[in-house]
Amino acid sequence: MISLNHFLVVGALLFxxxxxxxxxRRNAVxxxxxxxxxxxxxxxxxxxxxxxxxxxxxxxxxxxxxxxLATAEAAVGLAIVLSIFQxxxxxxxxxxxxxxx
Amino acid sequence: MEHANLQVxxxxxxxxxxxxxxxxxxxxxxxxxxxxxxxxxxxxGWKLQRMFGKKIVHRIAVTAMLAAFAVALRAFWxxxxxxxxxxxxxxxxxxxxxxxxxxxxxAFALDPLSMMMVLVVTGIGTLIHVFSIGYMADEPAYxxxxxxxxxxxxxxxxxxxxxxxxxxFFGWEGVGLxxxxxxxxxxxxxxxxxxxxxxxxxxxxxxxxxxxxLLLLFWALGGAWTPRDGILRNTDxxxxxxxxxxxxxxxxxxxxxxxxxxxxxxxxxxxxxxxLRDQVVIEATGVKERLVHTHIWGVSILxxxxxxxxxxxxxxxxxxxxxxxxxxAMAGPxxxxxxxxxxxxxxxxxxxxxxxxxxxxxxxxxMGWVALIGAATAIFAASIGFFQYDIKKVLAYSTVSQxxxxxxxxxxxxxxxxxxxxxxxxxxxxxxxLGSGSVILGCHHEQDxxxxxxxxxxxxxxxxxxxxACIAIAGFPIANGFYSKDEILWKAFTSRHLELFxxxxxxxxxxxYAIGIIAxxxxxxxMYRSYYMTFTGEYRGNSxxxxxxxxxxxxxxxxxxxxxxxxxxxxxGAAHAxxxxxxxxxxxxxxxxxxxxxHAVHATAHGHDAGHSAPAHDAAGHGxxxxxxHESPWxxxxxxxxxxxxxxxxxxxxxxxxxxHTAPLLEHWLEPTLLAEVPFANVxxxxxxxxxxxxxxxxxxxxxxxxxxxxDGISDVPARLKARFEAAWTVVYNKYYVDELYALVVLxxxxxxxxxxxxxxxxxxxxxxxxxxxxGRTLGRLDAAIDKYLVDGLxxxxxxxxxxxxxxxRHVQTGRIQTYLYGALGGALxxxxxxxxxS
Numbered sequence: 060m061i062s063l064n065h066f067l068v069v070g071a072l073l074f075x076x077x078x079x080x081x082x083x084r085r086n087a088v089x090x091x092x093x094x095x096x097x098x099x100x101x102x103x104x105x106x107x108x109x110x111x112x113x114x115x116x117x118x119x120x121x122x123x124x125x126x127x128l129a130t131a132e133a134a135v136g137l138a139i140v141l142s143i144f145q146x147x148x149x150x151x152x153x154x155x156x157x158x159x160x
Numbered sequence: 161m162e163h164a165n166l167q168v169x170x171x172x173x174x175x176x177x178x179x180x181x182x183x184x185x186x187x188x189x190x191x192x193x194x195x196x197x198x199x200x201x202x203x204x205g206w207k208l209q210r211m212f213g214k215k216i217v218h219r220i221a222v223t224a225m226l227a228a229f230a231v232a233l234r235a236f237w238x239x240x241x242x243x244x245x246x247x248x249x250x251x252x253x254x255x256x257x258x259x260x261x262x263x264x265x266x267a268f269a270l271d272p273l274s275m276m277m278v279l280v281v282t283g284i285g286t287l288i289h290v291f292s293i294g295y296m297a298d299e300p301a302y303x304x305x306x307x308x309x310x311x312x313x314x315x316x317x318x319x320x321x322x323x324x325x326x327x328x329f330f331g332w333e334g335v336g337l338x339x340x341x342x343x344x345x346x347x348x349x350x351x352x353x354x355x356x357x358x359x360x361x362x363x364x365x366x367x368x369x370x371x372x373x374l375l376l377l378f379w380a381l382g383g384a385w386t387p388r389d390g391i392l393r394n395t396d397x398x399x400x401x402x403x404x405x406x407x408x409x410x411x412x413x414x415x416x417x418x419x420x421x422x423x424x425x426x427x428x429x430x431x432x433x434x435x436l437r438d439q440v441v442i443e444a445t446g447v448k449e450r451l452v453h454t455h456i457w458g459v460s461i462l463x464x465x466x467x468x469x470x471x472x473x474x475x476x477x478x479x480x481x482x483x484x485x486x487x488x489a490m491a492g493p494x495x496x497x498x499x500x501x502x503x504x505x506x507x508x509x510x511x512x513x514x515x516x517x518x519x520x521x522x523x524x525x526x527m528g529w530v531a532l533i534g535a536a537t538a539i540f541a542a543s544i545g546f547f548q549y550d551i552k553k554v555l556a557y558s559t560v561s562q563x564x565x566x567x568x569x570x571x572x573x574x575x576x577x578x579x580x581x582x583x584x585x586x587x588x589x590x591x592x593x594l595g596s597g598s599v600i601l602g603c604h605h606e607q608d609x610x611x612x613x614x615x616x617x618x619x620x621x622x623x624x625x626x627x628x629a630c631i632a633i634a635g636f637p638i639a640n641g642f643y644s645k646d647e648i649l650w651k652a653f654t655s656r657h658l659e660l661f662x663x664x665x666x667x668x669x670x671x672x673y674a675i676g677i678i679a680x681x682x683x684x685x686x687m688y689r690s691y692y693m694t695f696t697g698e699y700r701g702n703s704x705x706x707x708x709x710x711x712x713x714x715x716x717x718x719x720x721x722x723x724x725x726x727x728x729x730x731x732x733g734a735a736h737a738x739x740x741x742x743x744x745x746x747x748x749x750x751x752x753x754x755x756x757x758x759h760a761v762h763a764t765a766h767g768h769d770a771g772h773s774a775p776a777h778d779a780a781g782h783g784x785x786x787x788x789x790h791e792s793p794w795x796x797x798x799x800x801x802x803x804x805x806x807x808x809x810x811x812x813x814x815x816x817x818x819x820x821h822t823a824p825l826l827e828h829w830l831e832p833t834l835l836a837e838v839p840f841a842n843v844x845x846x847x848x849x850x851x852x853x854x855x856x857x858x859x860x861x862x863x864x865x866x867x868x869x870x871x872d873g874i875s876d877v878p879a880r881l882k883a884r885f886e887a888a889w890t891v892v893y894n895k896y897y898v899d900e901l902y903a904l905v906v907l908x909x910x911x912x913x914x915x916x917x918x919x920x921x922x923x924x925x926x927x928x929x930x931x932x933x934x935x936g937r938t939l940g941r942l943d944a945a946i947d948k949y950l951v952d953g954l955x956x957x958x959x960x961x962x963x964x965x966x967x968x969x970r971h972v973q974t975g976r977i978q979t980y981l982y983g984a985l986g987g988a989l990x991x992x993x994x995x996x997x998x999s
Contacts, residue, residue, distance in 0.1 A: 082981055090977075156975030
């Protein structure tokens, strides 16, 4: 029987993997992908708690919102990445450090 | 003269009343016109001169003078038609100052005496203005000269027309200023500037005496510096208690109401001549008694007042020992010498003594001193005049000598005679001075009589007028000088009332007469000497002295220089040596001193033309340098002729009473003003003829002496006498070394005092100041240290700390997005952990 805990573990794994991706990738696109993982980890939690705890559709609607948000975020994020590439001729985030100090 | 004696005898019973006053409203116009003329020329004269030429400048000045003279004639006309004892015109403009009971108005008054002075000042002044047109024609600062001349006339009119001492004193100082400005007119020459300063300073000494006398008089009349009782109070003098009543008065009317009155006559301290006259002259007021009996430190206060006021007159009228400025004042342009130093300003002292005759007459001591100083000055200055070679210097010493005669007149109590001599002297001395000006111009700014001679051929009008003025001053009965001088000397002989130090000295009058007659002989001698040296014999101007000039390039360039422009001039350094000699009349090397100066400049003049401010004059001056003498333009000769005519016609004002048995016209005219009763000895009628004969004899002796020695310049006696008495000649020629004596007695001590004070100042005062400064500086240094190390240290420490922290903290900002993420994660972890730990 798959319980709530299983879903929570999967959600936590997704979140952690996303976090590690964001923290370690040098590639800007990779980082954006990591952000998607984090958001989807959260989505898993929302849907799971909705099913096992509250009932109704509130959590699922909220998850849909997060998906829309993730889409928008990806669009904006990719546009920024494109701009970074045009400026630095690379998408390695280590080189985009003009603002330091 | 018996007439006068009888009058004195009968005078005691006659009681003088208050002065009747006629108020008129046009007197202020008389001084106004010259003031306006001076203002126009001073403010916009230079512009007018540049735009319309010199004509406009002298037209303004002469028009102002003519207008003033016309108004003066109008006033004279009005005075003539008043009864003799009511001849007093008064015109109050406004109140200048009211303090307690003292009011000072800006007011003018004309009585017979000041009327005469106003006519002389405006009349002769106008003539001298006209003369200046020709004399100053080459002067670039033409407008400045005429502005000063008008200013002088304005001040002189204030002096003679002032209704009170304040206005008079304003004019008194004003003429001093104008005299300074005119003497130092060619101020680029240090000698002339110095002469101006000398005149000014010498006059300051006199003015000190004048103002001291004035204040003493004010005090003696009951004025007090502090309202306390017990000093100089005479108990039998009724209004004494009221005199120092201190009550506020804001207007002249209030002050007038406050004044104590005796029989309707205002008494007490006053600055007004008329009020002074009323209270002194009218016996019932008791003021006269009080003044006569007042003594201060054992000296009669009246004598002290008289002597102090006379010190003022000494300065202005060039009497011993303050006469030294007048000969030096000849540095000014010649019309100035005529106007200020002969005709008008120097007579201010005589005028003042005559105006205050009622006061001087009360003190035989003061009168004695006035007469004695006058006599001493007359003989002293005459003797210096014997050996001067500068024609203007001769006239200057002659002026000093004649002023001495005037003071003999007013000193012995013959006020009208002194005043008459003032009038006659104004005419003949103006003629002489302007004649000398004409000669100087004709001889191309030569003043040394040794370089003249034979001028009667070239300048006939100047010669005849000069000769007539010589006749007048020497004292031949065909000109006015005889009548005034004779009257003065006669009155001096008959005066027995003079005192010195309060001791009666009846012998003083005859002594003064003896001195006077010797001085008169001397006068005739040196005046004829100047005439013969100047106008007879051969012209000496082209020889000797001029040869030195032919060797320098000046003479060579003279002809072409007049045609060339200023620019060419500037290249010609030689011509410039004279330019830097400051467009002076001494231009062309008048005296040896000037010649030396010019040569000295020659040596260094090449390459710099400093001080060359008068190219126009320079060019003009060169044009007629070195030619034969020539007669002056008609404006000048006309003035000479008019003045000479005046010297003749004024004799009718003073035909002696001995001849006609009526008082002379002028004495009669001046009687209401010159009312002092002075007793003269009753001498037989015939004696006056004897004395007149003696006077003429003195003139003849002087004339023949000069004629024998100097006519045509052929006699070698003067040179032999000079060689024989070299030592005496040197002493007199050097003016008895009075200037050197002044240098020794006045100048050296005052310079030494100044040095000592300077040293005191330099060591003690400066030391103190420096000490205080040093303390301040030390304190300042301390304060600066505190500021620097403590306050600034704190501020800097804060800044350093902030800066250091910022420096360290900026390493956190790496610009790498993942570093920030670590931060955020770390922060979140901390929050989570804290959450666990706290709960």
